[in-house]
Amino acid sequence: MNRRLWPIVTLCACVAVAWAGWALHSASHGEAAAQSHSVSEAAAPVTAAAATARDMPVYVRGLGSVQAYNSVTVKSRVDGAIVKVDFTEGQEVKAGDLLFEIDPRPYQAALAQAQANLARDEAQLANAQRNANRDKPLVGKEFISRQQFDADSTNADALSATVAADKAAVEAAQVNLDYTQLRSPIDGRTGARQVDIGNLVHASDNTGLLTITQLKPIFVSFTAPQTEFDAIRQAQVRGPVPAEAWTQGEQREIAAGKLTLIDNQIDQATGTVRLKAEFANADEALWPGEFVDMRLQVNTLKNVVTVPARSIQAGPNGSYLFVIKPDNTVEQRTVTVAETEHDVAAISKGLSAGEQVVVDGQYRLQQGTKVSILPPQSQSGPAANG
16 A cells, blocks of 8 residues: 555544444433433322221320229228238129138127126016106005105116117127128239238237228229310210220220210319229220220211321421322322321321322322323332331
């Protein structure tokens, strides 16, 4: 090749290589831009649910403390040594069941003495009454003096009063003897006994021998904010107010009962009203001293539109949600939430039954965004974290 043509050939080759590189780069850039544009128009994955019309209960909540329906501290009414314990700790007892027995011998002796005094005085009274009856016709015939008649009559009256006092003494001795047997005053469950056989007890002792609590039925005492007072009162006017006792955190319902007391005044220091609910507690699921979460059903919203509570979003203008239109685009719509109960929200304005709403995946949405509805089994996936 001519040496003069070599630089020209070399320049042409470089230009050809450069042109080919630019063309390849342009093609790649165009493809990437097309892919980016395609991705930007991809539908956002969401989970959805249809708004449904149904009845929804309205609750008032509070923290409650379980209280025994009745609680009795058993104490001795007489002095003496305990000779018998006739129950086991934690046992269920009926009213009248024997619990303790105190040495009865001193009281049996006192009763026998009182009965003997009564018998003696009754005999003397009978004799005095016979004398007075004999004197009555004689005094009219002046066979005996008026003074003698009055003396015999007075003696009979005095002995009559003595006999009445003796009868009272016999009754008191019998009562004291009965008190040597300590019996349960109520149906309930016994606690831990405080004394053992052989211990000396006195009627003046401050501490009791045993506590018995009635568990069936049982009470739960709790408070509610004064702002809920009117709703609670109106519910009570309409009829029995259902009450529910739950484990703390409302993980499990323990028992169902009814409201029995609205206190007659509101606590001004705390702004709360004290309430009490009664439970049958046949299974003894509630125990005195236990803390429970309480729910009072004060109303029922009839045929209200409901959606999953997760679908409700908070915005500067209030609550809103995303409604999925037939073309799979979303509409951001302001709604009025009437009540929220766990994972269900009741909508009083802004939504109709049957409309589909976005439950999860709202973080990628705005007015008019196209969405792709995931199947129900995918609700635990990434979109559920939106």
